[in-house]
Amino acid sequence: MSENRLWNHIIEDLQNRLERDDFDLWIKPLAAQMGANDNLTLLCPSRFHLKRLRETYLPMVNNFLENQGEQVKLNCKVAVPSNSRGENQSNRQMNLPSIKRGMPLLNNRFKFDRFVAGGGNELAFAAAKALAGEKRFFSNTLLLVSDTGLGKSHLTQSVGHYVMETQPNARVAYLTAEDFANQMISALRRKNMDAFKEHFRRECDILLLEEIPFLAGKEKTQDELGFTLDALLDAGKRIILTSCQVPNEIKGIKRNLESRISSGMTINIEPPDHRTRVNILAHQAHEEGMVVDPEVLEYLAQEIPEDIRRLQSSLVGIMAQGSLTNRPMDLGLAVEIVGKMTHRKKKVNVETIRDMVARIYGMEISTLTSRSRRKVVTVPRNMAMYLCRKHTSASYATIGRSFNRDHATVMYGVNQIDRKIANDPKLQKEMSHIEQRLGVR
Structure with a gap:
């Protein structure tokens, strides 16, 4: 070529x-x-x-x-x-050394010593380390479930690295469900299914398989994976699977495969708390040999609360801009980078809007949703409910449950903002600022 x-x-x-x-x-x-x-x-x-x-x-x-x-x-x-x-x-x-055929294609950044544990990922971290070691574990199968960007791949590949470094004779297979399906299709076309089965059932000591929902609707591939999992478990081998959904929520997955996937330990990874997000960024900056203002780290952790991958990508963007253009890596550059990353509208929910409004106005969520009728509370509350109607499909009743209000009160608050905003520049400015912070403007 x-x-x-x-x-x-x-x-x-x-x-x-x-x-x-x-x-x-x-x-x-x-x-x-x-x-x-x-x-x-x-x-x-x-x-x-x-x-x-x-x-x-x-x-x-x-x-x-x-x-x-x-x-x-x-x-x-x-x-x-x-x-x-x-x-x-x-x-x-x-x-660069070429990756040998048959060796897992692992990212060198995804190792246990580079994983920052805390908040919603501590149990997953501990379980992955336990399964990677040769100590007794509660189950030979671990299923990690989370939204994108919360560390499933990092932990899965960390297991692969650890096993290869500490158990050199162990045979590690790391691939996605799509890779598994494609390799199976290729084997069928070449009439080489015996070699395919031998590779995964007899020549594998630990299987690391990501993105299980890809198999939805692919019944023959699901059957083959089910037989493979049975063979590995019967032989006492270790298995780590990842998914963005728990098995019984994946439409198009057969009951017998769902049962096999769910038979081991299932752990949900939750978004990290604010302090853990700051620690992740500080660890990343230290690894890159960069000195970044703590104010920048705090800002990024506040602006990007739910996706570690985007959080780290934003810091990398700041460090790259600073390195390539000699600009100071200060709050101004951080605001610029985050603005570019979030220029596309993103989906938000009622809780995201409620929490962001409380943070911007410097009050506790319990205050925002309290029975207080003070103007310093009612205006932000009405703003939040108005934004929920504007940027989500939630009903008045659904919004009301998050703000401790009934249907009629939510409707009244939304109408209050709707009437005022056209003739109130200050309110318009505050609304614009909130929408920018939410990434919906």
């Missing part, structure tokens, strides 16, 4: 797999060069960029090349200006 065509295919694959902001920040600035002996070199704008590329995105590129059957040696280096090429260039090149 030609250099341009191969690179275009890689770009297309990464565009489909990454958030737009991550793609624009880390992939768009790259250039590609095809050298002798099928060497593909990716050129980065800075050492900071190179480090991030190697740790986070190169495994994705390697995975794509392997799936395409491309025998390409992948390198990356910092791009050197044309007037500086020569001996310096070879000194700055960083050769």
Whole structure:
């Protein structure tokens, strides 16, 4: 395959797999060069960029090349200006070891010592460490359930790294449910199902399988996975599964597979609390060797409460901007980066709006939802209820339950704001500020 065509295919694959902001920040600035002996070199704008590329995105590129059957040696280096090429260039090149076929494609950033435990993830962290070790565990199967960006993949891959480092003879299989389905389809087409079954049932000591809901409606694949899980458990092997839903909520999953998945220990990972979010950011900055104002960390933790991946991505954006442009990594830059990341409208719910309004007006949620009729409480309360009607599909009764109000009181409060806002610049400004903070403006 030609250099341009191969690179275009890689770009297309990464565009489909990454958030737009991550793609624009880390992939768009790259250039590609095809050298002798099928060497593909990716050129980065800075050492900071190179480090991030190697740790986070190169495994994705390697995975794509392997799936395409491309025998390409992948390198990356910092791009050197044309007037500086020569001996310096070879000194700055960083050769990447290719990932051996059959080895799990694990992200080097996803290890136990890089996982910040606290708040809603402590039990999941402890369970993953216990299952990774060779100590007795309550079950050979662990199912981690959470929304996206809360650490399922980090913990799952941490188990893989730990097992490979401490139990070198153990055979680790890490893949997504989509990978499992695709490999099965490929084996069927090649009439090689015996080898497929042997690989997962006999040549695997620990199975790390992500994104179980992908299998919904794929009955033959579900059957094969069920037989595989039975074989592994009968042999005393270890299994970690991840999902964004508990099994009985996944439509299109057969009862027997649901039963197998649910038979072990199931742990829900909750969003981290504010202090844990700050600790995650502080740990990340320390690892990157960056000094970031604590005020910036507090701001990010407040603005991005529910998605660790977006939280960390925002800090990386700040550090990248600071590194590439020599701008101070202060609150002003943080506000700018977060604004760019949240320029697209996002879904919010009644509780999110209620909690944000309470935070902006500096009051406890219990005060906002109390029986107080003081203006300093009623105006924010009515604003919150108005925003709930505007930005969610919740009924007056549903909103009322979150504010300790009945249907008629909510309707009255919403109408109060609706009448005033057109002629009240101060109220308009406050409303605009709240919507910006919510990411819905």
